[in-house]
Amino acid sequence: MDTYNMLLEILPKEYIYIDEPMSKHTTFKIGGLADYFVTPTKSEQIKKIIVISKQNNIPLTVIGNGSNVLVKDSGIRGITIKPKIENIEIEDDFIIAGAGVNLTKLSKIAMLNSLHGLEFAYGIPGCVGGAIKMNSGAHESEMKDVVYETSYIDFDGNIKNINNEEHKFEYRKTRFFDEKAIILETKLKLVKGNKEDIREKMDEYIKIRKERQPLEYPSAGSVFKRGKDFISAKLIDDAGLKGTRIGGAEVSKKHAGFIINVNNASYSDVINLINYIKEEIYKKFKVNIEEEIQII
Ligand SMILES: Cc1cc2nc3c(=O)[nH]c(=O)nc-3n(C[C@H](O)[C@H](O)[C@H](O)COP(=O)(O)OP(=O)(O)OC[C@H]3O[C@@H](n4cnc5c(N)ncnc54)[C@H](O)[C@@H]3O)c2cc1C
Incomplete structure (x- = not known):
């Protein structure tokens, strides 16, 4: 049976896209075609996809909101999974959220329930799964500070539950850099607080982002x-690299840490600019800077 028909036995037709441009699914708006792009809504569907991909040697890639990735112009072979598990449950000062839940929406829900701790995530344009893998953070806080436990499925199809410590959280790094897995759901432990104070912090954080x-x-x-x-x-600012452009990619004049897609940038434009920046920083400061974004 071909891949499409195997996927059709697991997912409704509307959840399966063939030759899907990844530029539609990344905030960089860059990336070639994914052979099969699927949006499962249930853990059981993800498990079945993992099983068929393993049995048939089909490469598997996972993506969240595509806000921390750079996808090659040659696209992605095999199956690309975007988990659309979007359940949100509140139990006392815990929030359980599916991997596909938008972080900004989640921090708003926490605020509306007078739960403090997730203000930092307001404005981070990712989903829970990507934020867990990346240990995303801002304003001196990070996912590490609020995660209680996470369930995920490894690429052998086993569902596992891990506590905070078992995530091996480091700065923008976790166990999921070494272990191939799909994060399904996480449980956050927040603290009861004052809704207006929480809202005020979030407003302040979003203002800083916009500025x-x-x-x-x-x-x-x-x-x-x-x-x-x-x-x-x-360092990039001090090296005078703001505004440097290769093809359609430019070092932002507003924030030197950002590369922006100003005019239909390709993967190669961004990679060439990244390499140029790294070389210049090494030449000027003898420092090796390392990418945060994930290349797919
Ligand atoms: C304007 C802007 C501002 C940002 N500000 C911040 C910030 O303040 N702080 C910060 O930390 N980041 C920031 N980011 C980066 C990014 O938004 C975060 O890292 C975000 O949490 C990534 O989530 P995502 O769903 O987009 O993941 P993606 O970019 O889709 O994926 C990131 C990585 O996680 C993996 N992944 C995604 N979902 C899953 C899953 N369910 N299971 C297993 N692996 C998965 C992917 O394979 C990839 O390796 C910003 C990005 C933009 C564009």
């Missing part, structure tokens, strides 16, 4: 990680 980030252009956020004793964006 500092080039939100009017497609991008994948900060391209480089911070170092132990340096801020990559500051």
Whole structure:
């Protein structure tokens, strides 16, 4: 049986896309065609997809909101899964959220329920699954501070539950960098607070984002990680690289840590610009800066 027919036995037709442009599913608006792009809504469907991909040696890729990835112009072979598990449940000061839940929506729901701790995530344009893998954070907080437990399915089809410590959270890094898996759901532990105070913090954070980030252009956020004793964006600024352009990709003049897609940038434009920045920073400061964004 071919891949499409195998997928049809698992998912409704509307959830299966053939030769889907990844530029439609990344905030960079860059990326070639995914052979099969699927949007399962249930864990059981994901498990079945993992099983067929393993049995038939079909490569498997997972994507969330595509806000921290750069997809090659050659696209993605095999099956690309975007989990659309979007359940949200509140139990006391815990929130359980599916991998496909939008972070900004989740932080708003936390606020509306007077739960404090997720204000930092307001304005991060990702989903829960991607945020867990990346240990996303802002304003001195990160997912590590609020995650209680997570369930995921490994590429052998086993569903596992891990507590906070077992995520091996580091700065923008977790166990999911080494273990191939699809995050299904996470349980966050928040703290009861005052709704108005929480709302005020969120308003303040979004104001800072709008002031500092080039939100009017497609991008994948900060391209480089911070170092132990340096801020990559500051080095890029100090090196005078703001505004440097290769093809349709440009170092943002507003925030040196962002590369923006100003004019139909290709994967190669962005990669060439990334490499140019890294070389210049090394030449000027003898520092190796490292990408945060994930190349697919
Ligand atoms: C304007 C802008 C501002 C941003 N600001 C911030 C910020 O303040 N702080 C910050 O940390 N980040 C920031 N980002 C980056 C990004 O939004 C976050 O890292 C976000 O949490 C990634 O989530 P995502 O769903 O988009 O993941 P994606 O970009 O789709 O994926 C990221 C990685 O996670 C994997 N992945 C996705 N879903 C799953 C899943 N269910 N199971 C297993 N693996 C999965 C992907 O394979 C990929 O390796 C920003 C990005 C933009 C464009």
